Amino acid sequence: MSQTTPKLAALQAKIHAKDPHQPEFLQAIDEFFANLTPFLEQHPEILEHNLVEMITEPERAIQFRVPWQDDAGKWQVNRGFRVQFNSAIGPYKGGLRFHPSVNLSILKFLGFEQIFKNALTGLPIGGGKGGSDFDPKGKSDAEIMRFCQSFMTELHRHIGPNLDVPAGDIGVGGREIGYMYGQYKRLRGNDQGVLTGKGLTFGGSLARTEATGYGLVYFVKHLLADQGDSFEGKKVMVSGSGNVAIYAIEKVHELGGLVVSVSDSSGYIYDPAGIDLVLLKEIKEVKRARLTEYVKARPESEYIADQSVWTLQVAADIALPCATQNEILPEHVAGLIENGVKIVAEGANMPTTLEAVDLLQTAKVVYCPGKAANAGGVAVSALEMSQNSARLSWTFETVDQELDKIMKMIYENCRDTAQEFGLADNLLAGANIAGFRKVSEAMLAQGLV
Template identity: 70%
Template sequence: MTNASEYAKNVQEKIHQRNSHETEFLQAIDEFLPTIIPFLENHPEYAAQNLVSLITEPERVIQFRVPWQDDQGNWQVNRGYRIQFNSALGPYKGGLRFHPSVNLSILKFLAFEQIFKNALTGLPIGGGKGGSDFDPKGKSDGEIMRFCQSFMLELSKYIGPNTDIPAGDIGVGKREIGYLYGTYKRIKQYDAGVLTGKPLEFWGSKGRAEATGYGVVYFVKHLLNDLNEDFHQKVAMVSGSGNVATYCIEKLYQLGALPVTCSDSSGFIYDEEGIDLALLKDIKEVRRERLTEYVKARPNAKYFPGETVWDFEVAAELAFPCATQNEIGLDQAKVLVKNGVRIVAEGANMPSSLEAADYFIEEGLYYCPGKAANAGGVAVSALEMSQNSQRLQWETEKVDQELDKIMKNIYENCRDTAKEHQAENNFMLGANIAGFKRVAEAMVIQGLV
């Protein structure tokens, strides 16, 4: 065992001891640390400075109470969080998630991943994440507004356009961002750059809603270019039916692929003729209903209640998990290999378990981890910050061109870093080392603060 391996193992054990109950955070750590050992072997100074211990501990963890009143006049209370994990490259940047599953473990894992995702974009942003265990489903607009106002009343103490710039995530779309921003403006002052993912009516960026879904497809586009291939007539499996999945499906169609699945928490759709994008958008974005409505309009499609896309056996070359963390376990990974899938590109954050990711790599699949493949969302959020600073709003074509360019750079950085460390096509190792290198260098230059 090398000194770098021993050092990484010791750090890993200490993190497990200190955070023994934080399952998702520990999973992110266990995926990350072994992959950077080749880099630490070439740069023993980082181990000597114990930099890994510093980079795996959040700079600040904020938790607060969020009281709000429901439509019946009853007072409810939820927990609010903001994890400000690392600011070496710039102000904290990362989304807010409103979902009943939200806890410190999930937000720490998301914020930790965000550090390196943001680093890979090449833009001057650090890593953070936040949210609440509030569930927007089944709530009225008034209830959501009152919750958002109460949440921002406390969060506003810790954020700012040069300090921490939240965005949306699961359960936080343009409606919620609007309510959050309106409250911040009343408390502080008009500053468009304090939140991203804003509606276009007040300095949001064109192309932001599409960015994560488009970006994950662009990542694969550049991979296929390296293989002298394109998307033409390739069958794609997609999970989820939110922004990421919807616009992933849209871009797949634009580039010639055939996406045949989508899902929500109640089940999934298989449409052999290809997902009807207009119908999907109408159901999820306009009517805000469940996917059971899809088969009413498309009787040839099949709906599988209570089941997951990734247990479904259908011939496909591409897989885009775009729903949530740990949706693909080892058993599902084996199904994907059996289906003939060659490329797995993560639109969600850590949708593959560690065992599944390792299996993909062992089987020779092109596994594109979320911190690289789904960085398009935060990239366009950073472009939104630039537009806000300029008091300009770029046209959709310019934003899309910049997004494609950023995703190309991320892909090539992951590819080249993997090759440099004798791990060709291991994009997980390439992404982790490339992101770590950039953050670590900045931390050393700043005195490891």
């Protein structure tokens, strides 16, 4: 924290005192505050109007009970949430996460990050996030359907195409979105724009499934082009094996790179010949199985149980963390540097701890924060909203081209903003300042609401 901004330091301490049991949210706040000093020194009116504190408080945080019946006929109950963080530049927009770890701290961190991620897309969408501590793993389709219907029975009161437009996230894919949309339609009528990530037969957008992974790789593509380089011949480490990881791998391979790793919560795969994407999709998208199945089909690969993929010691140029928050720890950074990694670009939300980010930046590794690098998913969600409003369906190529343009714009905005404030190649600072500048200008213009 800069000593030149005692007001900001005092505000940071105040937020820590108010929410001491929300570590993920406080981590997001600390990362954000650490980059604001140069901007606030040029715009003292922001602090005078208390706008920084205002933007750190959600406009609305909703918690509700979700009762549902399992296949044995027993009633279960989970917690549901929706954090509507900021609507200065448009309706709240952000995913729904179904995972046992979901709590208010995690959703506030995700919603806070979403404000600036959405602002960076250049599209008129505000920031929000929601979900439940429900675990879809091991549940039947019928159980998931009953849970989703119960969840939407409450959530429908708080969302709408011009108010709040949820999408998917961890544990919420096309199946879950479909069940929730069906229940919304029964309760409120056929309004396709209320959810994004829908199936193609009822208002979904082509390329939405691929968008976050593709967008991540497009961001890095434009960074490499700025350096006179490309993905051709690059070795890439990827964590995760869900939607983001799968389509990041697909685009890396398409652009001439080679991805050698994937992971899940039980361990990781190292495949020196390159991840077999057809096999990975079969295991994760069709069978919904564990990565141990991968080695059975490709004995030349190696499965390492109960370890982080970031402990893997193998030559690589680029790391793409696509699993979950705080997966790259300070103790992993030395290994990444020894491996030869020059770029870390986040496909997940806040997968790198603050200490690890500092170590990467000190070592001159280019760090691409998730709020910029993984914005492709929400960008195409907003394009889905546009198609729904116009009652049109664009081609895959049209959406993909728009996604590439948006990611180029986001990269250049982060780069140029960092340079404008004398922060050289600090893309994290550029992303935070560029996103905050847009939202703060809108809030000031609207009377600080």
